[in-house]
Amino acid sequence: MLSDPAAAVWVSAGRPGVEAPAPVDGRCGRCGEAGPTVTSSRIISEKFTGLDAWPFGFRRLCVPCGWAYSRAPxxxxxxxxxxxxxxxxxxxxxxxxxxxxxxxxxxxxxxxxxxxxxxxxxxxxxxxxxxxxxxxxxxxWDGGAAARLADLAWLRSLGARWPQLCKPAPPHRLMTSQPSDQWGQIMAAWEHLRPWRAIPPMWDLGRILTNTNARTGGGE
Ligand SMILES: [Zn+2]
Structure with a gap:
């Protein structure tokens, strides 16, 4: 399915094949595309937990999806x-x-x-x-997500360290290190991040996307 991002990457990579018996017609368990498919158990373990998320069954994969799963994470x-x-x-x-x-x-x-x-x-x-x-x-990834990430990057650029950012309110020392006319903006940005703090993979995502630790000294 070339409308799928994984398939777009597969095309960009030169439409590589996968190490499995020759594809036969079928339906991809992950993306639903009808066409050449390979046996999914040749690509990944059937114990793989992500199988539950495949909407079209788990016996076959189209070549682009098979290729995406065959690459080491x-x-x-x-x-x-x-x-x-x-x-x-x-x-x-x-x-x-x-x-x-x-x-x-x-x-x-x-x-x-x-x-x-x-x-x-x-x-x-x-x-x-x-x-x-x-x-x-x-x-x-809408405008709100982009704005939250920009807030997070800004707070880290001010010197906020990661353990501090995990707390619901900014530390006093960070506030007093900044001009008082910025305090409101700092408080707002801190509060703005509250939904992300509650979603561990989202919080990890924000962290890795803003790890410019040379500037903040608090990257890892
Ligand atoms: Zn597929």
Whole structure:
């Protein structure tokens, strides 16, 4: 299904094959595409918990989905995906660079982002247009999400450390280190992050996208 972000990445990679018996016609258990499919058990373990999330059964995968699942999660870079382009963001500095892109505004319905945090899960197959896919979570990336990420980056640029940011209110010392006319804005940004603090994968996502620790001294 070429309208799917994982399939767009597969096309961008040159439509590679997968190590499985020759594909036969069927229906992909994950994306529902009818066409050449491979036996999913040749790609991933049937004990794989994510199978429950496949809406079309779990016996077969189309080649793009099979390819996406056959790649080791430990090698998954951050990605910004469109129907025709894939931009990769590797390492901590890459994640922070992608964070800058995501803080600038919403993803359109023709863009998708992939941001691995633990490098232990398959994320690319879960990517959706207009969303950021991270470990175990797919977040709609609208203007509100972009603004929250910008707030988080701003607070870290002021010197807020991660353990402090996990608390419901800013520390006194951070407030008094800033001009009093900024206190209201700091309080508002802190409060703005409250919904993300309650969603661990979202909070981890915000952290990795704003890890510019050279400036804040509080990256990890
Ligand atoms: Zn598929």
């Amino acid at each position: 430990t090698t998954q870079p951050g990605m910004l995906i469109t129907a025709t382009t894939v931009t990769e963001y590797r390492g901590a500095s890459g994640a922070a660079e992608l964070g800058g892109v995501l803080a600038a505004g919403a993803l359109t319905g023709r863009q998708a982002a992939v941001v691995p945090t633990t490098m232990r899960r398959h994320i690319l197959p879960t990517a959706e247009w207009g969303h950021v896919a991270t470990d175990g979570f797919v977040a709609s």
